[in-house]
Amino acid sequence: MTTLPLLTLMMVVPLVGAVVIAALPAASAALAKPIALGASLVTLVLACVGWAQWDAAGPQFQLTETHSWIPQFGVSYAVGVDGVALALIVMACVLAPVCILAAWNDLGEGAGEDPKRTKTYFALMLSLLPFMVGVFAATDVFLFYVFFEAMLIPVYFLIGLFGGPRRQYAAMKFILFSLAGGLVMLVGVIALYVHGPGGADGFLVEKLIGNVGGSVEAQRWMFLAFFIAFAIKAPMWPVHTWLPDASTEARPATAVLLVGVLDKVGTYGMIRFCLSLFPEASAWATPVITVLAVISVLYGALLAIGQTDMMRLIAYTSISHFGFIVLGIFALTSTAGAGSALYMVNHGFSTAGLFLLAGFLIARRGSKRIPDYGGWQRVTPVLAGTFLVAGLSSLALPGLSSFVSEFLVLAGTFQVNKPAAVIATLGIVLAALYILLMYQRIFTGPKPNFTDRTAPLDLSWREKAVVIPIIASFLVLGFYPKPVLDLVNPAVKQTMDIVGASDPAPTNAGSAK
Known part of the structure; x- marks a missing residue:
């Protein structure tokens, strides 16, 4: 086992890369x-x-590093991962190069590019990666809060500087919702230190588990402070309204990192x-x-069905999917908990596929409106096939x-709350409607009236390189999810033990007499 500080290196490498890109002279902007x-x-390597070194029988947090930072306030630079955090970090590290490759020509090609904007764009995209790693790896509550707030900065500028016509409105709405949630959580962070064990490392998660004092009412208020911030970030109904605007105005690669990775922080x-x-x-x-x-499951799905903007439609599908994830988390069963952890990874890849392929379509047609398409499978069959998958x-x-x-979430929820599981199952039916109707309107029908010179090209080699790992993730995790489940199951079990939840005993018809 290596003694390298892997988690710190995963933050330092992209941060150094972003600084190098920002420092490039205009004549060398193509190197960005x-x-x-x-x-x-x-x-990613x-x-x-880090995944190869993971020991399922080892302690809860592995690859750990702890250094005193602000001992007067109990703050440490402490990082480490359990199985859920490691799975999300690996997902983020896979999607980062995919999104950079997808965004390769977002600002034009060759002589049409503005060197300054190119440097800024790719430096901001790369600077997101250390925050994505840090926010999942932090095992000090205050350090987590620092990463939680800091990751807003590059996203704000990616939307506000490089987004669509309403980019400034969308960026401001995103930052206001996020800062409001962050301020509420800061109150909870301060209260947590007051009611916690204190000391030079009083914000360490391992030290806080089982040692948060205060009255029952105080603990409930602290819980609400954290939950409200996470519900905004997730996003859940009714604090979700920033997401459709941000996703619609952001460039597709930015939308993937925002919805596919950063929203998982919630x-x-x-x-x-x-x-915990x-x-x-x-x-x-x-x-x-x-x-x-x-x-959230039903609301997101119903609103997705009625959208005519394909980026906005995909954003609403994510609200529905996050509803499933939260439902599994608070079912408080190991089956639903494992399903939610796996769902976070799977949603990251499926959302990436939809957003990026929609972006490829928009780049060819110049429109996000679904009614402006029709019959495109006859001119871009590879794009149509991958979009369908x-x-x-x-x-x-x-x-x-x-x-x-999704099956694990519903099965685990059904064990303890049958009405919630049955109603949430309607989300599956609605999902079939909004996905298949979108595909039908965009890709089926008579061939568009393109001439040979104006017909859009099918996926290029670069775009296929973007799509291949995403499609591969669908198949691998669809037929063989065991490696990820083996990774997250110990963490889920430890969390269920902390909560004091136990799975209901199985029943059958013969036992009830």
Whole structure:
């Protein structure tokens, strides 16, 4: 086992890459893209080394590093990962180079590019990666909060500087919602230190678990402070309204990193902090959160059906999917918990497929409106086929990745809350509607009236290189999810033990007499 500080290196490498890109002279701006891609690939290799070193029988947090930072306030630079955090970090490190490659020509090609904008764009994209790693790896609550807030900065500028016509409105709405949630969580962070064990390392998660004092009411208020911030980030109904605007105005690669990775901080935080630090409050709030999760499932799906903007449609599907994830987390069963952890990974890849392929379509047609398409499978068959596979994965077709996670969430929820599971199952039917209707309107029908000179080209070699790993993830995690489940199951079990939840005993008709 290597003694290298892998998690720190996973943050330093992309950060150094972003600084190098920003420092490039205008004459060398073309190097921004290969530097960004190279730094992200090195980070992916480091993430794979960390996965290879993972020991399922080992301690809860592994690859740990702890250094005193602000001992007067109990703050440490402490990083480490359990199985859920490691799975999300690996997913982020896979999607980062995919998104950089997808964004290769976002700002034009060759002489049409503005060197300054190119440098800024790829430096900002690469600078997201250390925050994505850090926010999942932080095992000090205050350090987590620092990463939680810092990751807003590059996203704000990616939307505000490089987004669509309403980019400034979308960027401002995103930052205001996120900062509001962050400020509420800061109150909880301060209260946590006051009621925690204190000391020079008083914010360490391992030290806080089981040692958060204060009255029952105080713990419930702290729980709510954290949960509200995570619900905004997730996003859950009714604090979701920033997401459709941000996703629609952001460039597709930015939307993938925002929805596919950064929004997972919300659901990951519910597991890491809400359940682990406030088990009694989590059980107390579970009935209300379950209702909100079911509403999110149905609300997101119903609004997706009525959208004419394909990027906005995909954003609403994510609200529905996050409802499933939250439902599984607060079902408080190991089956649903494992399903939610796997769902976070699968949703990242399925959303990436939809957003990026939609971006390829928009780049060819110049429009996000679904009615402006029709019959495109006759001129771009590879693009149509890959879009269909991404859509089928999103609607949880058996054999593709999302099916396993969605089935586990519903099965685990059914063990303890049959009405919620039955109602949430309607989301699967609605998913088939919004995905298949979108595909039908865009790709089927008579051939468009393109001449040979104006007909759009099918996927290029670069775009195929973007799509191949995503499609591969659908198939691998659809037919063989065991490696990821083996990774997340110990963490889920440890969380269930902390909460004091146990799976219901199996029943059968013969035993009830």
